[in-house]
Amino acid sequence: xxxxxxxxxxxxxxxxxxxxxxxxxxxxxxxxxxxxxxxxxxxxxxxxxxxxxxxxxxxxxxxxxxxxxxxxxxxxxxxxxxxxxxxxxxxxxxxxxxxxxxxxxxxxxxxxxxxxxxxxxxxxxxxxxxxxxxxxxxxxxxxxxxxxxxxxxxxxxxxxxxxxxxxxxxxxxxxxxxxxxxxxxxxxxxxxxxxxxxxxxxxxxxxxxxxxxxxxxxxxxxxxxxxxxxxxxxxxxxxxxxxxxxxxxxxxxxxxxxxxxxxxxxxxxxxxxxxxxxxxxxxxxxxxxxxxxxxxxxxxxxxxxxxxxxxxxxxxxxxxxxxxxxxxxxxxxxxxxxxxxxxxxxxxxxxxxxxxxxxxxxxxxxxxxxxxxxxxxxxxxxxx
Amino acid sequence: xxxxxxxxxxxxxxxxxxxxxxxxxxxxxxxxxxxxxxxxxxxxxxxxxxxxxxxxxxxxxxxxxxxxxxxxxxxxxxxxxxxxxxxxxxxxxxxxxxxxxxxxxxxxxxxxxxxxxxxxxxxxxxxxxxxxxxxxxxxxxxxxxxxxxxxxxxxxxxxxxxxxxxxxxxxxxxxxxxxxxxxxxxxxxxxxxxxxxxxxxxxxxxxxxxxxxxxxxxxxxxxxxxxxxxxxxxxxxxxxxxxxxxxxxxxxxxxxxxxxxxxxxxxxxxxxxxxxxxxxxxxxxxxxxxxxxxxxxxxxxxxxxxxxxxxxxxxxxxxxxxxxxxxxx
Numbered sequence: 001x002x003x004x005x006x007x008x009x010x011x012x013x014x015x016x017x018x019x020x021x022x023x024x025x026x027x028x029x030x031x032x033x034x035x036x037x038x039x040x041x042x043x044x045x046x047x048x049x050x051x052x053x054x055x056x057x058x059x060x061x062x063x064x065x066x067x068x069x070x071x072x073x074x075x076x077x078x079x080x081x082x083x084x085x086x087x088x089x090x091x092x093x094x095x096x097x098x099x100x101x102x103x104x105x106x107x108x109x110x111x112x113x114x115x116x117x118x119x120x121x122x123x124x125x126x127x128x129x130x131x132x133x134x135x136x137x138x139x140x141x142x143x144x145x146x147x148x149x150x151x152x153x154x155x156x157x158x159x160x161x162x163x164x165x166x167x168x169x170x171x172x173x174x175x176x177x178x179x180x181x182x183x184x185x186x187x188x189x190x191x192x193x194x195x196x197x198x199x200x201x202x203x204x205x206x207x208x209x210x211x212x213x214x215x216x217x218x219x220x221x222x223x224x225x226x227x228x229x230x231x232x233x234x235x236x237x238x239x240x241x242x243x244x245x246x247x248x249x250x251x252x253x254x255x256x257x258x259x260x261x262x263x264x265x266x267x268x269x270x271x272x273x274x275x276x277x278x279x280x281x282x283x284x285x286x287x288x289x290x291x292x293x294x295x296x297x298x299x300x301x302x303x304x305x306x307x308x309x310x311x312x313x314x315x316x317x318x319x320x321x322x323x324x325x326x327x328x329x330x331x332x333x334x335x336x337x338x339x340x341x342x343x344x345x346x347x348x349x350x351x352x353x354x355x356x357x358x359x360x361x362x363x364x365x366x367x368x369x370x371x372x373x374x375x376x377x378x379x380x381x382x383x384x
Numbered sequence: 385x386x387x388x389x390x391x392x393x394x395x396x397x398x399x400x401x402x403x404x405x406x407x408x409x410x411x412x413x414x415x416x417x418x419x420x421x422x423x424x425x426x427x428x429x430x431x432x433x434x435x436x437x438x439x440x441x442x443x444x445x446x447x448x449x450x451x452x453x454x455x456x457x458x459x460x461x462x463x464x465x466x467x468x469x470x471x472x473x474x475x476x477x478x479x480x481x482x483x484x485x486x487x488x489x490x491x492x493x494x495x496x497x498x499x500x501x502x503x504x505x506x507x508x509x510x511x512x513x514x515x516x517x518x519x520x521x522x523x524x525x526x527x528x529x530x531x532x533x534x535x536x537x538x539x540x541x542x543x544x545x546x547x548x549x550x551x552x553x554x555x556x557x558x559x560x561x562x563x564x565x566x567x568x569x570x571x572x573x574x575x576x577x578x579x580x581x582x583x584x585x586x587x588x589x590x591x592x593x594x595x596x597x598x599x600x601x602x603x604x605x606x607x608x609x610x611x612x613x614x615x616x617x618x619x620x621x622x623x624x625x626x627x628x629x630x631x632x633x634x635x636x637x638x639x640x641x642x643x644x645x646x647x648x649x650x651x652x653x654x655x656x657x658x659x660x661x662x663x664x665x666x667x668x669x670x671x672x673x674x675x676x677x678x679x680x681x682x683x684x685x686x687x688x689x690x691x692x693x694x695x696x697x698x699x700x701x702x703x704x705x706x707x708x709x710x711x712x713x
Contacts, residue, residue: 221639221688221689221692223644224644225647226647230399230681231399233669233670233672320651343537345537348537355534358531365528366525
């Protein structure tokens with residue numbers, strides 16, 4: 001840097017005429033798309049953490065029987081509405097490993113509830129890889145081994161127990177199996193319909209477009225919940241829990257597709273004019289091939305992001321329906337069914353831990369939202 | 385809009401009739417099995433009276449009021465909403481006052497959404513990446529992720545415990561069946577606080593995020609920089625042009641907002657026992673009280689459509705460039 005007599009500064013480095021030409025336009029665009037996507041996604045910290053959390057939760061679903069100390073239907077009649085127990089590590093200033101205390105129940109005849117007293121003098125250690133009640137790993141293999149379970153003679157209700165003395169923690173894990181998959185099945189239905197109708201409308205245009213547009217308008221103008229209610233009221237009450245589960249997730253998907261179809265249609269209207277679509281048409285490709293091979297892959301990133309953003313709505317929908325008693329019903333375990341117990345003010349006041357499934361719901365819904373945001377920002381790395 | 389409403393009514397009728405049988409045939413089956421033949425005759429008579437013995441398309445046309453029923457033309461178009469079998473009263477009597485309260489609750493929710501979202505969204509955009517921005521988006525996300533009904537219960541409990549807000553219902557019991565008075569309005573307003581908050585939070589969060597994004601887009605434009613360079617005071621710089629431009633999508637969005645608000649209000653009403661049409665809908669759906677359920681669903685849909693229309697009109701007032709009539713050649 002040298003200073004000219006008139007007060008300006010000039011760089012001393014020699015000037016190369018072709019220096020600018022040798023530089024790439026975007027130095028950070030030097031890798032395949034998936035690497036670029038990953039690079040961008042990594043910067044979205046919240047999205048990354050949410051993604052890992054969700055991945056772990058879904059991966060753990062087949063193993064809930066192993067992780068949960070109890071099974072979903074196991075009752076402890078001695079401990080109804082037991083408050084959450086804390087696992088402590090230190091006993092009288094010494095480290096003795098994870099332990100709990102024995103609790104004894106006494107009837108409070110004045111308020112007609114059970115009160116639980118911890119016997120602080122006798123710590124009992126948790127057992128690991130121990131044998132307890134039987135469950136089926138992956139729903140197939142019978143097993144009795146649990147990751148950890150209650151020591152002999154004591155109980156282990158990490159999140160308390162419910163009205164029938166069932167462990168809330170274990171039930172949250174079992175409930176995740178239904179509550180987390182409801183959104184996945186729903187989104188499949190919604191994708192199938194949304195992409196189908198959207199691409200038909202966008203590709204063919206004309207009368208098809210008009211009809212589908214009207215259908216979308218009607219469905220979008222209707223409030224979702226009353227329609228969900230009406231549709232699920234139509235589910236026969238004698239159906240088994242599995243059938244009800246499938247039909248509920250299909251119902252959730254049935255009303256979700258119009259938004260997606262609109263996005264697909266708008267995109268198709270502009271893509272239809274592209275020259276590569278013309279070329280494919282000229283070479284005699286069928287509409288199904290043009291749509292499936294040439295047009296859809298073009299905005300799959302947009303589709304994935306919008307899927308991530310609609311799953312939480314379905315999870316909340318299932319919860320609301322089950323909560324109102326029109327969704328999944330009692331023998332099935334889902335977060336909505338569990339919250340059914342926390343339906344009144346009394347339980348919120350006296351047994352607040354019955355509302356703990358809410359925390360699980362909030363976490364999952366938030367995670368899906370953050371992941372969706374992160375994916376939306378990163379899946380199209382060529383956009384500034 | 386009339387066309388849409390017509391299609392919607394057909395759709396609703398179809399959904400209501402999805403479960404096999406109807407209220408009366410269920411009742412007849414029950415009476416038969418318990419051997420009360422006297423009641424059967426009455427129920428059979430009612431079935432004829434309400435044309436439940438005819439084919440479905442015919443039933444639909446009679447319900448709408450474009451086909452003569454047992455008593456001539458008498459359907460929704462003529463102002464006859466049918467008979468509620470469960471309450472043994474005409475539907476209009478069952479839902480009469482509930483209809484008004486539903487409108488009041490939803491209006492309050494819409495107002496709340498705007499009153500909350502407007503200043504917070506602008507503030508979050510103006511002070512983006514400060515604690516105000518983060519706090520408002522945190523509240524927004526919580527509102528989005530918490531199941532409405534539980535938020536309602538928890539807020540009710542704490543509202544009552546710490547602020548002495550009333551629990552349940554839309555007015556103090558002594559005001560029910562009373563004519564309107566200042567005291568009654570006050571009681572209704574006090575009862576409205578928690579429901580409005582619960583119904584509106586999710587909507588307000590979404591609105592706020594959108595307004596913030598729009599504002600940020602505008603604030604990065606060169607004219608704002610020019611204005612700042614020329615020394616326009618910050619408040620004026622914010623409200624004079626960027627806000628007006630960012631405001632359009634904000635108003636247009638009401639069409640998306642209203643269906644979700646109404647959904648929310650139905651759910652929250654059931655949980656909190658508000659005397660809106662939510663609880664009536666739930667019980668009607670459970671007992672296949674088809675005229676009541678059908679009317680409530682139709683009413684809710686009509687409310688949404690009217691709300692959307694109002695937002696279109698507002699948009700035209702606000703932005704003279706927008707016209708919805710056909711393009712002239």
